[in-house]
Amino acid sequence: MSAAGRELLMKAVVFNRHGDSGVMEMSEVPVPEVPDGWVLVRVNGSSINHLDFTVRSGSAGIPVHFPHIGGCDAAGTVAALGRGATGYREGEAVVVNPGIGCGNCPACRMGEDPLCEDFRILGEHMNGSFAEFVSVPARNLKRMPQGFSLVKAAASPLVYLTAWHALVGRAGIRFGERVLVTGGSGGVSAAAIQIAKLFDANVVATTRKEEKADALRRIGADDVIVTAGEGWGKNYLDRAGINGFDIVIDSVGSALWKDSIRSLSKGGRFLNYGRTSGGHVSTDLSFIFWKQLQIIGSTMGNPDEFDTVMNLIFNRRLDPVVDRVFSLREAGLAQDYVESAGQIGKVVLLVGEDSH
Ligand SMILES: [Zn+2]
Structure with a gap:
């Protein structure tokens, strides 16, 4: 100009x-x-x-x-x-x-x-x-x-598009599934909690800070895990009496990887859209093939998804x-x-x- x-x-x-x-x-x-x-x-x-x-x-x-x-x-x-x-x-x-x-x-x-x-x-x-x-x-x-x-x-725009593409476009979330959202207080995570609730999912969010648990419940999480050290995944599954989550949506990466993978149910999908704590992870492949897990990468989203998710925001279905x-x-x-x-x-x- x-x-x-x-x-x-x-x-x-x-x-x-x-x-x-x-x-x-x-x-x-x-x-x-x-x-x-x-x-x-x-x-x-x-x-x-x-x-x-x-x-x-x-x-x-x-x-x-x-x-x-x-x-x-x-x-x-x-x-x-x-x-x-x-x-x-x-x-x-x-x-x-x-x-x-x-x-x-x-x-x-x-x-x-x-x-x-x-x-x-x-x-x-x-x-x-x-x-x-x-x-x-x-x-x-x-x-x-x-x-x-x-x-x-x-x-x-960025957070809802990213969360929608990951959960809907890539993971193919179905009504009533169990979803674990790691690093729950981040922008994409908060969007993912709301989107999963649109699908009537049972949503559990993780946070490192106990004081954020109430806010995560207000956003829509049915339950909150405070992650400290290893073993939080198994502890939660034992406490809740469930076999695992259908979907884990994550951008934390290495710090939560081990528990995130072990928290998946048979046929579960691990959705990754970032690696804030580090991008190098290792895993025992027996978890992957025996439980028939899918490890799925996701970045941003496409124009149709942007249109859909912004309409849901403009219509106040997502807040x-x-x-x-x-x-x-x-x-x-x-x-x-x-x-x-x-x-x-x-x-x-x-x-x-x-x-x-
Ligand atoms: Zn092109």
Whole structure:
């Protein structure tokens, strides 16, 4: 976007090197380009995701171009349409699907964008939404109903899409199954608890912090396991008098792996969408073949799933859990808060007048 040949600038939180949250600074950078078929969105709200600090610290191992703008989620209004972008008008309220495929390859044409060889995530492989404007393909937008909470909309996209794709798309959750959600207070986990309850599942959540148990029950967990050391899985199964869970949905990784695998019932499915405690695990294969387990990887979700899960949120069948709201300039503080696992659910950033 340019006016009279001059580059327009916007406020954004950027980092010029990897490191702790101290590397993030409010800066003025050019408003992003809007390629053909893309749309410029004025960001009013974003939110913090675990991905943000793995990209910032460099531990995600993804090469980024500095200065980099993080931020996967965006809710805002259409500011400008690129050539050939249709279906939206300037000023319309929208939310953004942060998973961006090329739009042309067989995977994208089948609607399976996360399988696209060029699949990118907003704020991870490209500049994101900790900024006044973000540029995304028109196919990544969804209209937001009038009067819907900006904060809840900004909190929703990545975590609900990830949880829906994992539980519904990948695990094929069936009504009434037993589901174990590890690391229950994280954003995806809170979404997964609610989605599993839509399927009338019996949902058990794990947490390391006893004081979070009540909040997890309020989100919808039928029971809570406080994980301390090994053996929590078997202890719970003995106590509950059950053989195991049909589904374990996990992004904690190595710290909970052993008990998670042993907690599965025969024919159970282990859904993994991350590895916050470490990605290297080992297991006795006898558990896998004898119990006929499935180990299933899951990343983000496809456009149809985004549409479905956002409709459930807009229709209030799913209710995003928002812990705290910060302003854009407090992005580093907000990331530290989430990284210290102090929150239940989502932490939102408001982008607007107060962020200057
Ligand atoms: Zn593609």
